[in-house]
Amino acid sequence: MPEIKKLLVANRGEIALRVIRSAKELGIKTVAVYSEADRNALHVRQADEAVLLGPPPSSESYLLGNKIISVCKELGVDAIHPGYGFLSENAAFAQKVTEAGLIFVGPSPEAIDIMGSKLAAKAAVAKYNIPLVPGTETAITDVAAAKERAAEIGYPILIKASAGGGGKGMRIVEEPSDFEDQMQRAVSEAQSAFGDGAVFIEKFITSPRHIEIQVLGDQHGNIVHLFERECSVQRRHQKVIEEAPSAVLTPEIREAMGKSAVMVAKACNYYGAGTVEFIVDEQLNYYFLEMNTRLQVEHPVTEQITGVDLVKEQIAVAEGKPLRFKQNELRIQGHAIEVRVYAEDPANNFLPDIGKLQTYQRPQGPGIRVDDGFEQGMDIPIYYDPMIAKLVTYGDTREEARLRMIRAIEEYQITGIETTLPFCRLVMEHPAFISGQFDTKFIEKHFKPEDLQTVPNEESQQIAAVFATFLQEKNQQQQKVNEVVSPSGKNGSAWKNRAR
Structure with a gap:
């Protein structure tokens, strides 16, 4: 079996730092790549070696697959970990990595290709009796026929x-x-976005939950699932808060969804870490949505409840090792919640914000994990995703994890930019979240920007009153001093008059 001795991380920010740390714990040397905007980034400093790729835009740096492969050859790198985003789900890049004699820490190019197309993915899993949302099985080419099918499905x-x-x-x-x-x-x-205009239609589930299953497979045909993550609190169809396990799944539904996720992975001979996403309706019927053939942003909550380091498992699988555990050996222990700390203004439609982290102090204490790539004084680049950090709390129960998250958000000190932390606290304290009865329309149903306007509590009002009194007394004292040093009728101070 091949052994990885030097690993290049083809990514940036917190995920690059996350991978580098796990690799170091395995005794693997690491290589970071970076753009000019990330010259002083933490992942660059933490790696054993670092190579500049180019200017800040991704197309001139982090997406330069051929250049990254060339760097690997120059530095004697054995493997590439793509993280998520950028080249992580690029089948052509994975193929080039393999052809260059390097190890791609991820699934096969074929699996990426199949699951990269929602239509190809649906076709691949259809024969495994996995629930699918009613819709077209192929891309729409005949508008009239598509309208007929839409009428059959129902608007x-x-x-x-x-x-x-x-x-x-x-x-x-x-x-x-x-x-x-x-x-x-x-x-x-x-x-415009993907270079592929193919579209299809599906029945729209009006109040869906977004629940995904983490899967892990080896190159010997073994596949397990590591339970679910609830990802329903979203803005612009992108997740903001995730937790594991879900507050609403019964053991029976959890087992059924887990088995379905494993079958999806088998449909494309999957190995490595991947995520099978489902939408779940109000009656807890679930339907296959898509498969993400990479590590997910929200993977830490799964790590917290299972005790499994998914990055280390990815590396072991890439080296050809069999999975070190079976399905019946995996257990859910406790509860974990993750909030994504974005440089966005939730009071202004979650628009991205840029600037300098004038204050940046992480929360600490039992059950708190912060995955980030920033330090105080660093700038938030305009060129990339505006996520600053992933704040994760763990507890024996969901309620303990929730209350711990509120405490962690209070401790997290960030100034210089707007962040999603106030919104995340609002969610943690909202009755819908506390009860577990929410869906992907949480923001639409329960959030108004004015909700973020906090009313000063009694203690803060008392402090403000004391401070105001102090300022008033100080101003009065200063006026008396001015009357002594600057007699009436003369401009300026006595010191200034003598200096003339």
Whole structure:
């Protein structure tokens, strides 16, 4: 079996630092790559070696697959870990890595290719009796026929880009009269975002939950699942808060979803860490949505409840080792919650904010984990995703993890930019979240920007009153001093008059 002695991390920020730390614990040398904007980044300093790729834009740095492979050859690198984003789900890059004689720490190019297309993924899993949302099985080529199928399914329906993600190329259609216009918009957006205008239609589940299953497979055909993550609190179809396990799944549904996720992985001969995503309706019926063929942003909550370091497992699988545990050996222990700390203004439609981290102090104490890539005084670059950190809390129960999260948010001190921390605290204290009865429309149903305007409590009001009295007394004392040193009728101080 191949042994990885030197690993290049083809990513930046907190995930690059996360991978570097696990690799170091395995005794593996690490190589960081960076853009000019990340010259002083933590992942650059923590790696054993670091190489500049180019200017800040991703297309001129982190997406330069051929250059990254060349760096590996120059430095005697054995393997590449792509993290998430950038090149992590690029089948062509994975193929080039393999052809260059390097190890790609991830699934096969074929698996990435199949699951990278929502239509190909649906076709691959259809024969395994996995629940699918009613819709078209192929891309829409005949608009009239698609409208007929939409009528059969029943409105509202969802037009989705086959190659898409993150809400791009996605349109909800409420009425038949809007179908053609919304389809043209979806095709145009999909072509612009992904270079592929293929779209298909699905029944729109009106109040869905977004629940995903973590899977892990080796190159010997063994696949297990590491239970679910609840990811329903989202903005712009992108997750903000995740937790594990879900507050609503019964043991029976959890087992059924886990088995379905394993079958999805088997459908593409999957190995490595991956995530099978489902939408779940109000009756807790679940439907296959897609598979992400990489490590997820929210993987820490799974690590917290299982005790499994997913990055170390990825590396072991890439080296050809069999999984070190079986399904019946995995257990859920406790509860974990993750909030994504974005440089965004939740009071202004979550618009990204940039600037300098004038204050940056992480929370500490039992059951708190912070995955980040920043320090006080660093700038938030405009070129990349605005996530600053992932704040994770763990407790024996969901309530302990929730209360610990509130305490951690209070301790997290960030000034210089707006962040999503106030919104995350609002969610933690909202009755819908506390009860577990929420869906992907949490923000639409329960959040208004004015909710973030806090009313000063009694203690802060007392402090403000004392401070105001202090300032008033200080001003009065200063006026008396001025009357002594600056007699009436003369301009300036006595010191200034003597100095003339």
